[in-house]
Amino acid sequence: xxxxxxxxxxxxxxxxxxxxxxxxxxxxxxxxxxxxxxxxxxxxxxxxxxxxxxxxxxxxxxxxxxxxxxxxxxxxxxxxxxxxxxxxxxxxxxxxxxxxxxxxxxxxxxxxxxxxxxxxxxxxxxxxxxxxxxxxxxxxxxxxxxxxxxxxxxxxxxxxxxxxxxxxxxxxxxxxxxxxxxxxx
Numbered sequence: 001x002x003x004x005x006x007x008x009x010x011x012x013x014x015x016x017x018x019x020x021x022x023x024x025x026x027x028x029x030x031x032x033x034x035x036x037x038x039x040x041x042x043x044x045x046x047x048x049x050x051x052x053x054x055x056x057x058x059x060x061x062x063x064x065x066x067x068x069x070x071x072x073x074x075x076x077x078x079x080x081x082x083x084x085x086x087x088x089x090x091x092x093x094x095x096x097x098x099x100x101x102x103x104x105x106x107x108x109x110x111x112x113x114x115x116x117x118x119x120x121x122x123x124x125x126x127x128x129x130x131x132x133x134x135x136x137x138x139x140x141x142x143x144x145x146x147x148x149x150x151x152x153x154x155x156x157x158x159x160x161x162x163x164x165x166x167x168x169x170x171x172x173x174x175x176x177x178x179x180x181x182x183x184x185x
Contacts, residue, residue: 029060049105052162110144
């Protein structure tokens with residue numbers, strides 16, 4: 001890892017290196033491949049944060065998957081959910097009768113995914129599972145279980161590997177804890 005990048009100066013620590021991420025994503029891809037044998041799931045990437053994870057994950061799944069994208073938000077540019085969920089970009093295909101896997105970067109409060117799960121269920125999906133790079137159960141505000149996850153993390157504000165703060169840090173190849181001096185102004 002090249003910690004010479006200026007963006008690393010804003011981190012208190014690195015939680016997961018790019019090597020750890022690659023290994024965890026490969027294992028998760030193998031698990032999804034086993035669980036969905038004989039099926040053709042629709043993998044739905046929640047943009048923008050999950051995009052890096054999503055691209056790496058689908059290349060680890062040995063199945064004929066279909067992909068789609070949504071933009072769903074409850075955060076704005078802050079560090080905590082507003083509690084209001086907005087679908088900014090809907091699916092480009094019908095999902096009724098399909099096996100759907102929602103791919104998210106992090107499950108924090110659970111507010112966004114709980115709403116999205118109800119919305120997907122109303123579309124008549126055959127099955128619905130949630131796949132998240134990171135799971136932060138300490139911050140859960142609504143009951144929600146994550147079916148697939150690479151890591152359970154402590155209550156810290158993390159960035160990198162697609163995760164951002166105010167649209168910055170997505171391009172870091174590692175996941176790190178953002179220093180509070182950056183967002184507590």
